[in-house]
Amino acid sequence: MLILVSVLGREVQKAPTPAKKVGPHTGLQEGDTVEFKEKWVEAAMYDIAAFANTRGGTVHLGVNKAGHAVEGCDVSDQAQQDIATKVANVLGLIADIRVRQYDDIPTLEITVRKSARPIQLRGAYYYRSGSTTISAKDEDWGRLVLAQLGLAWDGLPADADVEEDIDAERVRAFVRSARGRERPRISDQVRDTDPVELILGNLGLLKEDRPTNAALLVFGREPQKRCRAARISIAYFRSLNDFDPYPDLGGTVFEQIDGALRIIEQVYPARVTFDRNEAEDVVRRTQRRETPSFPILAVKEAVTNAVVHRDYTRVGAEVQIRMYPDRLVIMNPGGLMPGLTIEQLREDPHRSEKRNPLIAEVCFMDYWVERYGTGTTRMIQQCQAAGLPEPEFRADPDGFSVTFRRDALTPDLLQRKGLNERQVRAVLHVKEHGQITSSTYQELTGVSRRTATNDLGELSDRGLLRKIGGRGRGTHYVLAEHSAG
Numbered sequence: 001m002l003i004l005v006s007v008l009g010r011e012v013q014k015a016p017t018p019a020k021k022v023g024p025h026t027g028l029q030e031g032d033t034v035e036f037k038e039k040w041v042e043a044a045m046y047d048i049a050a051f052a053n054t055r056g057g058t059v060h061l062g063v064n065k066a067g068h069a070v071e072g073c074d075v076s077d078q079a080q081q082d083i084a085t086k087v088a089n090v091l092g093l094i095a096d097i098r099v100r101q102y103d104d105i106p107t108l109e110i111t112v113r114k115s116a117r118p119i120q121l122r123g124a125y126y127y128r129s130g131s132t133t134i135s136a137k138d139e140d141w142g143r144l145v146l147a148q149l150g151l152a153w154d155g156l157p158a159d160a161d162v163e164e165d166i167d168a169e170r171v172r173a174f175v176r177s178a179r180g181r182e183r184p185r186i187s188d189q190v191r192d193t194d195p196v197e198l199i200l201g202n203l204g205l206l207k208e209d210r211p212t213n214a215a216l217l218v219f220g221r222e223p224q225k226r227c228r229a230a231r232i233s234i235a236y237f238r239s240l241n242d243f244d245p246y247p248d249l250g251g252t253v254f255e256q257i258d259g260a261l262r263i264i265e266q267v268y269p270a271r272v273t274f275d276r277n278e279a280e281d282v283v284r285r286t287q288r289r290e291t292p293s294f295p296i297l298a299v300k301e302a303v304t305n306a307v308v309h310r311d312y313t314r315v316g317a318e319v320q321i322r323m324y325p326d327r328l329v330i331m332n333p334g335g336l337m338p339g340l341t342i343e344q345l346r347e348d349p350h351r352s353e354k355r356n357p358l359i360a361e362v363c364f365m366d367y368w369v370e371r372y373g374t375g376t377t378r379m380i381q382q383c384q385a386a387g388l389p390e391p392e393f394r395a396d397p398d399g400f401s402v403t404f405r406r407d408a409l410t411p412d413l414l415q416r417k418g419l420n421e422r423q424v425r426a427v428l429h430v431k432e433h434g435q436i437t438s439s440t441y442q443e444l445t446g447v448s449r450r451t452a453t454n455d456l457g458e459l460s461d462r463g464l465l466r467k468i469g470g471r472g473r474g475t476h477y478v479l480a481e482h483s484a485g
Contacts (some may be wrong), residue, residue, distance in 0.1 A: 020038075020070045020071050020072050021070065021071040021105065022064070022068050022069075022070050023068060023069035023070065023071070023102045023103050023104075023105035024068065024069060024102050024103055025066075025067050025068050026060065026063055026067050026068070026069060026102060026107075027067075028060065028063075028067055029067055030065070030067075030131035031130060031131050031341075032054065032055060032057065032128045032129070032130055032131070032338045033051065033055055033056060033057035033058065033128070034057060034058060034060065034131075035047040035051075035057065035058070035059045035060065035131070035133075036059075036060050036063040036064060036065055036067065037059060037060070037061050037063070038061070038062065038063070038064055038070055038072065038073065039061060039062070039072060039073050039074065040061055040073075040074065040079065040083060040108075044059050044061075044110070045086070045087070045090060045091070045121060046121060046126055046133050047059050047128075047133050048087060048091065048093070048095070048110065048112055049091055049119045049120075049121040049125075049126045050126040050127050050128040050133040050134070051112050051114075051128055052091065052093055052112050052113070052114060052115040052119045053114075053115065053118055053119050053125060053126060053127045053128070053136075054114065054127045054128040054338050055114055055128070055338055056111070056112060056113045056114040057111070057112065057128065058109050058110065058111040058112075059109075059110045060107055060108070060109055060110075061073045061075075061107060061108040061109075061110065062075070062105065062106065062107030062108055063107055069102035069103075069105040069107050070105065071105050073106065073107060073108055075099045075106045075107070075108045079108070080097045080099075080108070083095065083097060083108075083110060084097055087110070087112070090121065091119055091121065092119070093112050093115065093119065094112075095110050095111065095112050096109075096110075096111040096112070097109065097110050097111075098111075124136065127338075128338060129335060129336075129338060129397045130336075130341060132397075134397055152354075152355065152356060152357055152358070153213055153311075153312050153313050153355075153356065154212060154213045154214035154217070154312065154356040154357070154358045154359050155204075155207065155212055155213070155214065155357070155358055156207065156212060156213055157207035157208045157210040157211070157212060158210060158211055158212060158213050158215070158216050158226055159210075159226065160210060160211050160216055160220075160226060161210070161211075162196060162197055162200065162206075162210070162211055164221075165211060165216060165220055165221055165222075165226070166196060166200070166211055166215060166216075166219050166220060166221070167219055167220065167221045168196045170218075170219045170252065171196050171199055171200065171219050172192040172196075172199075173192075174218075174219070174362070174366060175190055175191065175192040175199060176192050177366050178190075178365045178366045179191075179192070181366075181367060185364060185365045185366075185367070186365045186366075187202060189202050190202045190203060200215055200219075203361075203362065204358055204361070205218075205219075205358060205362075212358060213226075213227065213312065214356065214358035214359045214362065215358075217230055217252060217253050217312075217359060218252055218253055218254065218359060218362050218363075219252065220252060223250065223251065223252055223253075224250045224251075227312060228315075228316075229312060229314060229315060229316060229317055229318050229333075230250070230253075230256075230312060230318075231248045231249060231250045231256065231318045231319070232248065232249040232256050232259070232260050232306075232307070232318060232319045232320070232321060233245070233248050233249075233318050233319070233320050233321070234246045234248075234249065234260060234263055234320070234321040234322075234323070235321075235322060235323070236267055236323045236324075237322055237323065237324050238324075238325070246263055248318070253307050253308065253359060253363070254368070256307055256319075257300070257303050257304050257307055257368070260303050260321055261296075261299065261300060261303060263321075264294075264299060264303075264321070264323065264328065265296075267323050268292075268293035268294060268323070268328070268406075269293070270291055270292045270293065292386075293406055294328060294383075294386075294388070294404045294406070295379075295382035295383055295385070295386050295388070297378070297382055298378070298379040298382040298383055298391065298404065299328065299330075299404065301369070301375050301376075301378060301379055302330045302379060302391070302402040302404070303321070303330055304363065304368050304369050305332075305369065305375055305402075306319045306330050306331070306332035306400075306402075307319055307332070308354075308356060308359050308360050308363055308368075308369055309332065309334060309354065309355050309356065309360070309400075310332040310333055310334040310355070310356075311332075311333050311334030311335075311355060312356065314333040314334070317333035318333070319331065319332045319333070320332075325406075326405060326406050326407055327403055327404060327405045327406065328403070328404045328406075329401055329402070329403045329404075330401065330402045330403075331399055331400070331401040332399060332400055332401075333398065333399050334355055334399065334400060335395050335396055335397045335398060335399060335400055336395045336400060337353040337354075337355060340353060342393050342394070342395055345376040345377075345393050346376070346377065346380065347377070348374060348377035349374045349377070352371055354371075376391075376393065379391050379402070383404070386408075387408045388404070388405065388406070388407075388408050389405045389407070389408065389410060389412075389413050391403060391404050392405075409427055409428070409431055409464070409479075411424055411428065414427055417462075417464075419459075419464075420455075422441075422444075422445040422447065422455055423455050423458070423459055425444055425445060426441055426444065426445075426455065426456065426459065426465075426477075427459065427464060427465070427479075429444060430465060430477065430478060430479055431479065434478065435468075435476045435477060435478050436456070436465075436476065436477050437475065437476045437477075438452045438453060438456060438475070441455065441456060456477055459477070460477065460480075463480050464479070464480055465477040465478065465479060465480060466478055466479070466480045
């Protein structure tokens with residue numbers, strides 16, 4: 001097909017640009033070690049620098065964003081030489097460049113390893129987070145240097161003294177607690193009667209005869225004296241502009257976690273109900289039952305993870321807990337570790353990589369956390385078992401959050417339970433108005449009385465609604481106690 005174009009008032013014929021041939025899928029997807037580009041562009045240098053600053057990776061030339069090979073990429077020896085020279089001269093890196101064929105379409109793979117030193121490009125440093133290349137902010141620079149040196153912030157020696165800054169009784173109490181577990185995770189070499197320096201050394205919490213940052217946060221007398229950001233800010237929000245802040249929670253990581261859980265339990269008290277049975281004894285006939293607003297173990301896991309896995313190099317950033325009438329949000333300043341995605345958090349188990357390995361190990365020894373990539377899946381399972389929506393995980397380069405919702409009767413969750421659109425409307429009506437009758441259901445949905453009876457009966461059988469009355473005008477349906485939220 002020819003295209004007519006106007007040139008100085010004259011129409012001339014111009015052949016259309018031929019479409020690039022799209023080949024087979026490469027079997028790859030963009031991520032923390034993979035980048036696709038259809039041809040060489042200068043922007044690829046930023047990706048190469050980011051790979052070298054993170055975990056290493058490969059830029060695939062001749063591949064579109066969907067992961068399919070496309071024709072048109074220059075894979076000649078001269079092109080390879082030009083790229084290798086530019087990478088070496090500008091970044092000081094050696095790139096492994098290879099041609100890879102997908103059917104009859106050639107592509108080029110440019111691979112660099114993780115660098116032993118931070119790589120700078122045009123006055124800035126870059127790193128990889130998922131499929132995004134990000135320019136390092138000033139506060140990111142320290143983390144980048146530590147990563148290049150294979151170090152973690154919590155393992156660095158602190159400007160502190162064991163005798164002055166470490167609480168000996170906290171150390172010994174921890175050892176007793178960890179050793180008293182049914183299945184101790186602490187080494188037999190660690191004993192509470194040993195000198196504190198020996199205990200810290202056996203726990204890996206001494207560096208150059210000084211307590212590490214981890215030692216200060218788990219056993220320090222005044223942890224915030226050395227790390228002001230090591231705290232939890234917590235508040236209850238009735239609305240955006242109407243909220244009650246609580247005093248910031250400081251102390252050791254264990255004291256922060258315990259303090260946060262106490263406040264959460266106060267704000268969201270358990271709902272008390274009474275189960276009735278056919279026992280003759282009046283005391284046994286009415287049994288008291290307490291149902292937490294949120295699964296306690298799931299909330300404990302989320303709070304502990306926020307404190308343990310946060311980024312302590314972020315000056316002025318603390319863990320935040322925001323409590324709302326309908327939800328609980330736990331946020332920590334520290335995105336997911338490179339290569340880990342939200343989708344992987346739902347896999348059981350998933351890769352477990354720690355930003356603060358020493359803090360995590362101490363918490364693991366005393367059963368505050370696990371270390372096998374099962375924490376987030378356990379949160380999901382516990383919410384499901386309680387009939388509540390699954391926790392919502394969100395991540396960006398600057399932070400990670402978990403949201404727990406109190407309402408088990410959201411439209412999305414009701415649909416996932418297999419309810420039809422009419423039944424969803426009925427449940428939402430009861431939530432708003434307190435009850436529903438067959439005639440109201442018919443008016444809402446336009447169905448016959450028989451269909452209304454069947455639909456409402458199914459909701460009652462499934463334990464979502466409870467029928468009040470037998471037959472006649474007084475019969476209506478209310479929310480079942482366990483689904484009332």
